[in-house]
Amino acid sequence: MKKSICIEKIFLEHDFYDRFAKVAEAGFQYVEFGYWPGRDIDRIKAECDKHGLTVTTFSADFKASLIVPKDRAAFLDYLAQSIEVAKTLGCQNLVIHSQAMDDTGAFTSDGSDLDEPVKLYSAALTAQDAARMAEQAGVTLVLEAVNNISKPGYYMTSCRYTGNLCKVVGSPNLKILYDIWHMQQMEGNMVANLRKYADVLGYIHVGDCPERHEPGTGEINFDKIKHVVCDELGLDIVWGFELDPEISSADCVQKLAAF
Template sequence: MRPCACIDTLYTELPWEERFRAAKQDGFEAVEFWDWRSRDLDLIRASAEQAEIKISGFNGDADFSLIDPRHKQPYVAFLQQSIAAAKKVGAESVTIHSNALGSNGEVLHNYPELSETVKLCSMYDTLRACARLAEEHNINIHLEALNTTTDHVGNFLQHTQMAAEMTGLIQSPKLKILYDIYHMQLNEGSICDTLDKYYDQIGHIHVADAPGRHEPGTGEINYMNVFRKLKALQYTGRIGYELFPESNTQQAVKAIKLYWNMSNEV
């Protein structure tokens, strides 16, 4: 299990370009962030190379929705731009969602005028085009379900089952799901059973405790059991710590290290 720091939530006490080195010094194997459009891509690549840390990825969709059939062409066109940005900085993946999200993660439109059938079929159709693009450019795409109780009210893709069955039907080695433990604890629970059932479709994992979205140990999730399950499943992918420190990054990293060291001893 390779630890990855989200530098839009961790190390925010530091200037952007210093966060890469700080994450490396704390033992993270890679970094990730949210929106590439507002960033200096040359600075990102240079900062990562100087710190000798990898870039896992960032969001690849932005203003368009998978569930709107009218968005298929612009969605795929923007994803192509995101893939080009990923290649420029040396990132290995991009993350996508069912609905367009605002700057604070709010769902911009939940499409009450569209039926569930239209939304589902549109998502499947556009995802197939996304998968072809990913294979063509040899980059990973991760489809993420989001919680609808707290952070992303109105988001269509809410459950692991729908996301994993969708990627399983498409059967692309470059299209997997991003399983966010915080989001899915709020929406569905049963974390370890879910990992057992859909392990083969998971390409990336996000960690934060719930409620609060802070570091492990601050909420109700038994992360020792979760990491024990991942170890039993022989998960070798990245675990992205996309969490907001309860007090500061230094204290959050201490908790993160405590859990990953204990899990390595199991």
């Protein structure tokens, strides 16, 4: 199992660039973060090289939305820039969403004024082009469904949207990011959905529900989920710990090491 620490959530008591060393000191080999604009990419690469870390993912959309037709060119342009960053960092997965959010989590383009068919057709057309770019670059785009409780107005809120979009596009380089915390709130029935969309499952985010703390603090049966994904389905994908620690970062990663 590849376990990745999200340094946008854990080790927040340290400077961003110092968090890489903390991840390595905790015994992890994989790390992820959010948005790259404003970050020193060369320094991130140097920190990863120094500490033997691999960046597993970061966000590859920012101010343009997948579901907004007029955003299509800007979405693909930013994705192209993100792919170049990924090449520099040796990162194999890039997160995309139905709607653009900035680094505070606020929508920058939400498409709320658009008709339903327009959103779906736009998403399919743009995702198809994005997948071709990913294929050429040798990276995988992972499309994340997000809850509309903490993110009111969010469009793709379930695997019904993200999973079926990936199936329709049919590219091996477009898959879903299954965020356990989001999906427990929006659709539940996680084991059945993981099985249903196993062919397009590309990445998993871990956070217990309802508070999004470390596993064991909420209602989710992670042992069952791990058994289904790893043993039954035989998927060797990244499990990213994107969660809000209930305890100290040091104690949290110690628990996560035994996940």
